[in-house]
Structure formats: C-alpha cells, structure tokens
Amino acid sequence: MNCEQVEELLSAYLDNMLAPEERRAVAVHLQTCRSCNETLADYRHNDALLARLPQVHPDASLRERIFSSPEFLELSGTAQESDSPAEWTVPKLPARSPRRDTPGRPHLVAIPGGRSTGPGPTLKIETPKLPQRRGRGLRVMLLAIAALLVVAIGIGALAGFTGLLHSSPTANNGGITPPAAGPQGQGPLSAGSNGIRYVFLRGGALWSELSDGSATQPDRLTPATVTVSDQWAVSPPLPPRKAGDMLAYIDLQKAYIHIIRSDGLEDTLVNQPLLKAGVLPDTGTWANILNSLTWSPDGNQLAFLADPNNTGQTHLYLYSKITGKVTQVPLTAQGSVSHPVWSPDGARLAFEVSKQGITSILDYNTQNHGALTVASGIGSGTTAGESVLTLDWSPDVDLPAITWSVGNVGHVRSVWVHHVFINSNEAAQEILNGDYAQAIYSRNGHGGAGSWLVITSIAGRAGDIWYIDITSGAIFTQLTRGHQVNFAEWSPDGTSIGYLDTLSEGVGTFHIVNVDTAVDTSVASGVTYNPAPAWSLVSPQVAFSTGTSIGIASTQAAASPHYLTLKGAASALAWSVASPDQLVAGMNDGQQGIFLVDTQHDHAVQADKLGTGGPILWTMIP
Amino acid sequence: MARAETTGSSWSFDQIYDEYKTPIYNYVYHLVGDREQADDLTQDTFLKAFRALPKMDANLKLSAWLYRIATNTAYDALRRRKLIAWLPWQDLDHEPADVEGADPQEIYGTTELVRAALRRMPHQYRAALLLYTQEGFSYSEIAKALNIAESGVKMYLSRARQSFREHYKALEQGGGTK
Numbered sequence A: 001m002n003c004e005q006v007e008e009l010l011s012a013y014l015d016n017m018l019a020p021e022e023r024r025a026v027a028v029h030l031q032t033c034r035s036c037n038e039t040l041a042d043y044r045h046n047d048a049l050l051a052r053l054p055q056v057h058p059d060a061s062l063r064e065r066i067f068s069s070p071e072f073l074e075l076s077g078t079a080q081e082s083d084s085p086a087e088w089t090v091p092k093l094p095a096r097s098p099r100r101d102t103p104g105r106p107h108l109v110a111i112p113g114g115r116s117t118g119p120g121p122t123l124k125i126e127t128p129k130l131p132q133r134r135g136r137g138l139r140v141m142l143l144a145i146a147a148l149l150v151v152a153i154g155i156g157a158l159a160g161f162t163g164l165l166h167s168s169p170t171a172n173n174g175g176i177t178p179p180a181a182g183p184q185g186q187g188p189l190s191a192g193s194n195g196i197r198y199v200f201l202r203g204g205a206l207w208s209e210l211s212d213g214s215a216t217q218p219d220r221l222t223p224a225t226v227t228v229s230d231q232w233a234v235s236p237p238l239p240p241r242k243a244g245d246m247l248a249y250i251d252l253q254k255a256y257i258h259i260i261r262s263d264g265l266e267d268t269l270v271n272q273p274l275l276k277a278g279v280l281p282d283t284g285t286w287a288n289i290l291n292s293l294t295w296s297p298d299g300n301q302l303a304f305l306a307d308p309n310n311t312g313q314t315h316l317y318l319y320s321k322i323t324g325k326v327t328q329v330p331l332t333a334q335g336s337v338s339h340p341v342w343s344p345d346g347a348r349l350a351f352e353v354s355k356q357g358i359t360s361i362l363d364y365n366t367q368n369h370g371a372l373t374v375a376s377g378i379g380s381g382t383t384a385g386e387s388v389l390t391l392d393w394s395p396d397v398d399l400p401a402i403t404w405s406v407g408n409v410g411h412v413r414s415v416w417v418h419h420v421f422i423n424s425n426e427a428a429q430e431i432l433n434g435d436y437a438q439a440i441y442s443r444n445g446h447g448g449a450g451s452w453l454v455i456t457s458i459a460g461r462a463g464d465i466w467y468i469d470i471t472s473g474a475i476f477t478q479l480t481r482g483h484q485v486n487f488a489e490w491s492p493d494g495t496s497i498g499y500l501d502t503l504s505e506g507v508g509t510f511h512i513v514n515v516d517t518a519v520d521t522s523v524a525s526g527v528t529y530n531p532a533p534a535w536s537l538v539s540p541q542v543a544f545s546t547g548t549s550i551g552i553a554s555t556q557a558a559a560s561p562h563y564l565t566l567k568g569a570a571s572a573l574a575w576s577v578a579s580p581d582q583l584v585a586g587m588n589d590g591q592q593g594i595f596l597v598d599t600q601h602d603h604a605v606q607a608d609k610l611g612t613g614g615p616i617l618w619t620m621i622p
Numbered sequence B: 001m002a003r004a005e006t007t008g009s010s011w012s013f014d015q016i017y018d019e020y021k022t023p024i025y026n027y028v029y030h031l032v033g034d035r036e037q038a039d040d041l042t043q044d045t046f047l048k049a050f051r052a053l054p055k056m057d058a059n060l061k062l063s064a065w066l067y068r069i070a071t072n073t074a075y076d077a078l079r080r081r082k083l084i085a086w087l088p089w090q091d092l093d094h095e096p097a098d099v100e101g102a103d104p105q106e107i108y109g110t111t112e113l114v115r116a117a118l119r120r121m122p123h124q125y126r127a128a129l130l131l132y133t134q135e136g137f138s139y140s141e142i143a144k145a146l147n148i149a150e151s152g153v154k155m156y157l158s159r160a161r162q163s164f165r166e167h168y169k170a171l172e173q174g175g176g177t178k
Helices: A003-014 A020-030 A034-051 A060-067 A070-082 A136-160 A283-290 B013-032 B035-055 B062-083 B104-108 B110-119 B123-133 B139-146 B150-172
Strands: A195-202 A205-210 A246-251 A256-261 A268-270 A301-306 A315-320 A326-328 A336-342 A348-355 A358-365 A371-378 A387-393 A401-408 A411-419 A429-442 A451-458 A461-469 A485-490 A496-504 A507-514 A520-528 A541-545 A549-554 A562-567 A570-575 A582-587 A593-598 A603-608 A616-621
Touching (some): A003 B150, A020 A034, A034 B123, A060 B013, A060 B035, A070 B035, A256 A301, A283 A301, A283 A336, A301 A336, A315 A336, A336 A387, A348 A387, A358 A387, A358 A401, A371 A401, A371 A411, A387 A429, A411 A451, A429 A485, A451 A485, A461 A485, A461 A496, A496 A520, A520 A541, A520 A549, A541 A570, A549 A582, A562 A603, A570 A616, B013 B062, B013 B123, B035 B062, B062 B123, B110 B123, B110 B150, B123 B139
Antiparallel strands (some): A195 A205, A195 A616, A246 A256, A256 A268, A301 A315, A315 A326, A336 A348, A348 A358, A387 A401, A411 A429, A429 A451, A451 A461, A485 A496, A496 A507, A541 A549, A570 A582, A582 A593, A593 A603
C-alpha cells in the first residue's frame, strides 16, 4: 500500500473498523512511514481535543420556552386525549451513550479515580451504564485538572512530536510519561483494580478492564502520545496466580519498549533505544525486533532485540525488572539474532543467529554467560534456501532439550531435538524428515511430553494429523484419517488437538481429536479459523465462532454444542483464567463491542462498544 | 404534564427533555456555532420529537432518533443561512461556553481553535465527527443519526478528520481561509 491508499484508511484504522487484511496492511505501512504516523498521531490528538471540548449548557429559560409554547400546549392536549400510551414505550435504560468516557474514544488524560462507577443492574444485553453524577465541586476540580492536562499534553504534542526519526525519550529512574490515569503512583485507573483483568489492543492503545463486571468501560492504559505495536506480551503467571500482571509493548512512535502493569500503574521505559535515531530499519530487522519481546518464566526479565547503531543486525538484550538495567548479551557469533525463547527454568535462552541466509541455533546461559552452538549451517548444503520455522524447549527442566523445525512455510522438511544438559555430547537428532504442510510444537503436547503435531502434505494439499514426542524412542503416530486439515492447534493441556477440516472461504468443520485415544469428534460445521477456537484453561470447554454465532462445546463429551444468543462476527474469544464459565468475546458487527458472557446462563453484558481486532489476554493483579 | 406512558417504564416529555437537553443543545451549538440559534433549533428539535413520538415504534432508539431530528433541523437552518447569506461565520464566537471550572486559557485558546476549525468544515462531516468524538456514538448510531449507510460513516469520518486536521493546522499557524 502506498501513502495515498493508507491515508484513506487511517481514520477507520484508528477506530478499529478495518477488515483484518486491511488492518494488517496499514500496520505494516505504519511501521516504516513517518508521514502516515504523523497523520495518525494528529487524528488521535485532534479526536482528544474534540472529546474534551467543554460542554455547552442551555439556559434554564429554554425549558420554560418549550413547555409553554403554543405548539407544546396544543400537543399535550392531544396527547392527553389520545389515551394510547402503549404505542411508544421508551425503555428507561439505557438512555444514551455516555459522553466522552466511551472506550475507544480519544483520551488525552483520564481523571484519577474518576472512571469507575458502582455496579448496576444487569440486563440480558447491556450497553455501558451511565456514569454516576458527581458533585459540583468534584466536577469543577476534575474539569480543571482535565483542562490543564489537555493544555499541557497539547503543548507537548505540538512542540514535541517528532516521530520516530527524531525521537529521544528521556527516562527518569525508569519511569516516563505517566499512564493515562494521571501522575505516576497516584492510583490505579479504576477503584479496586486488583483482580483479574483482560487486556486488548485497539487503535494503537492498550486497554484493560476488570472481568467482574464492576467497571463500566475499559481503562486506557497507554498515553495518547504512544502507538502500541501489535506484538505486546503479558508476563507469565506465577503460581498460584492464574495470570501475570505486567505488559511489555513497543511504542512505534519512538521505538522504545515500555513495561506497564495491567491497571495502568508502573509505566516504565526500558532505557534502550531499539533503533538508531533518524534511521528507518529494513523490514526484516524491524519485524525481528517487533516479534522479540519474551518474558522469562519468573517474569523478572524481558528478552528483546534491538539495532541501536544501525548495523543492519539485531542484537540480544535482557532487561531486569528488578534492577531496571538493560544488558546486551555478548556473542562471538556474527549475525542477526532472532526468536529468543526462554528455557522452562529461566536460566537459558535459545535463539537463532543468521548471516547471509545461514542460520545457527545458540543456547545462552544467563548464569555463567556461556553460549553453546546447538546447530549451524541451516540454509546451506542440503537445507539450502530453508530456515528455522519454530524453535522451542522441552518441558523437562532436569534434562533440557531444544527442538526446532526447518523448511519453508507450507513445506516443513525436518524436525530436530538437541539435549543441552551439562556434559551432553549428543549431536542434534533429526526426529522427522519429509515434506509436511505444518509442524506445531507444544511443551504441553501429548500431556506434557513435549510434542509436535504434524500435518501431512499430499500433492501439495494438507492431509492428516500425526504427532511425535521429543522424548527418546518416540513413535510417529497417525491421529486422523482421510481429512484435509487446514488449521490445527494444541489444547492448552496438550491432551487434544482441535482442527478444521476442509477449510473453504474461511470456515471448516471443527474436530477435536484426543491424542491418547485418537478418538476424533466432529464438533460443529462452519467454524472460522479467525478467531481460532478458544480453549478454556479451567474447564473442559471450547468456544468457537461461525461468523454469525458463538458456539460452546465440551472438549470431553460428544454432546452437541450450544450457541449463545449473542449474535454477530466474533473478532476475538478468550476464556477467563479463573471462572469456568466466563468468556470474553470481541464482536465486529452485529452486536459490536466486547461482551462478558456467562456461558452457563447465556447471559452477556456489554463491556465496551467498539471491540478489538486483536487478541484478548488475561492478567491478574494480586 | 403530558406523559408518554403511564407505567414506570416510560418517560414523560419533561423527563426526555431533562435527560437530553444538554447533549442535544451542545451538539446543535457545535453544528451551527451560535447560541441564539442553538436555542431555537433545540426547541424545534424537542417539539418535533414530542409531536412524532406517539406515532413511533415501541423499539425506537430514542437517542439516535433525537440526534437525527436535531441534525436535520440544524442542516435546514444551515442551508437557509447559506441561501439568504445571513450572518457570516464568526471566526471566534465571543460568547464563552457555560463551562464549570474550565481553565480560562483553555476556553480562549485551544477550545476556540477547535471550534473555529469545526466551523470551517463541511457540515455533514462536522456532524459525524461531533457525534463520534463528543457524543460517543458508534458507527451504526452515527449512521442512524445522519440517515446514511453504515459504510458511509467510515468515509464521512475519514473526510472529517482530514478536513479538521487541515483547518486546525492552518488556524494554529495563525492563518487559514474562511
């Protein structure tokens, strides 16, 4: 897409109203185009100015004028005589959209502590509840704060917006621009923010909302001066918690990483430029950097890539959440680093290093700072033109192994395992060789063995599912027969695989196959792969979209799925990490917005009116 | 006082007025940029609504419907104003808004620039932008309020943002054409 085409779409992009393909195309363009980024930033800034335009009130005399006008007196007489009240019953709630605080609207600032309202009665399908009225004194104070902040941010935006090329954000003790809620440390966005929140990206901003239905609308977490990239990452859960609480994201405007808690607190700048100021990176380098955010399993470190000196090669960095310091991983191997993956114990990092199309796989030990070459020469010799497709670790902490697949998209040629425990002199072992349509690894696969699901390729078309564990002596085992598997995914616990058979125009028949028993159950037809069926972590259920409805099916029983009364095309589905029957559904059309659904009682509450095109992820603040 | 419905689940005319007077007045004011005219148009809007309400369907979306009447009423006025070449647009409306506690510098600074930029936009785009940013309407609500297709809202908002950006920038730099 060129700038002219993108400019036509920027407004809808800001409102998250583009089709997924268009949205992706615009996002790709924005990653490298300063001019379109400036236009987008202006739109966002101007929307915020308009949203904060002071409200104009009518004089009290206008009421008298209307209700004593001859037209009204005549009308009221007629109305009294008509005696047909049932003709136009107007429901009392909801009355109208809440002004200004609607999620997805521009917010230069949020009013500290001012967003949350108490829980109200729930309807079958609700629109957000009306904000509570505040006292005059409080309103005056809040308006004054808002006005001052608008002026401050407005001046900042006008004077300071230089875009990616001239950016040099400054850090103070790791903290920068306070989150949208107001000054840092002043308090979370919503009263009582502790608890389980879901988070999503919309219009270049991150939003979060409590999942207990107590909030009336999502909180904007990131300031208007920041454009969040699509590749944001939630810190892993620390048992017994169900989800992590910190988010890492890249600001596309300034090419820096931020860490922020999911209630908007602790917004911290990672003091390491990802790019050299004034230099636009090539697409490959930038894509590598954007895709690199990886939390360590204990949530204390973030691995990421950067090219701050414009060498054309990405380097590996570690940010410590405890010290706030960034260190570059020293490597003797020359080349561009990509795809860092933490080992399950958080002591090591596997990653690729590529130079001139030849890739090596390295294992870096964060404790003794040693690096081991696990594989080399990928892309040369018998693997000429191929690259590493997937790289991951075994689940075994005591006998760690790295596993990876090699080939091209749609043509997986080989799958490998290399044990990397101390004193292991084992060479990498090729556990699979051939031409497969896809190979998907899960550490939990096959009930925690660490397993690859592989889709065979027959005359260039996708075939059946097989699997192979990465444990020694594992057997390549067929799971389905006579199917054309176009989409497959492991269940979170690795006991089952969900797949879509014979995908046509984005939908196919959804099956679940048990890996142990190979029992294959056809769940529903007309199921979409975007969004993919979502598996619950806490109950044996899966939710799927048909493009017009959302179905809920058991992953264990062969019972027919039930369909929610919530209708429309889902854009995202995410089961709660805590409640067995709570689903969050992002809806594109039909009933647009984000809905909290009690799947057991088929009861949906609208939590937001605009929805999201990206994933919805869960967080938990202790 | 006349009531729309005798049960507790309905609203009387004065309840409807009390609930919507400020958003409708605010919307109309920003469309026409003149308080006196906003008074007249708000009165017309509510009287038209009260007159038509008894004939409306029970499933009426009151909010979008009221905005639709307000929009049409304001458009009519704007067209009339154009036809008879009435008063020219004032660059700055020296009738500060009735704002509680807002910063005076804000009122006469950014706010006036924003209002001035709004006034220079084509009115249909102005309406779409106001409904989206000020009133918090969704695309489908804007479509209903402006009586256009939902797909048209995308185009309206795109043009509106381009137009506002252009005029606001020009005004900020101390220039711009009327």
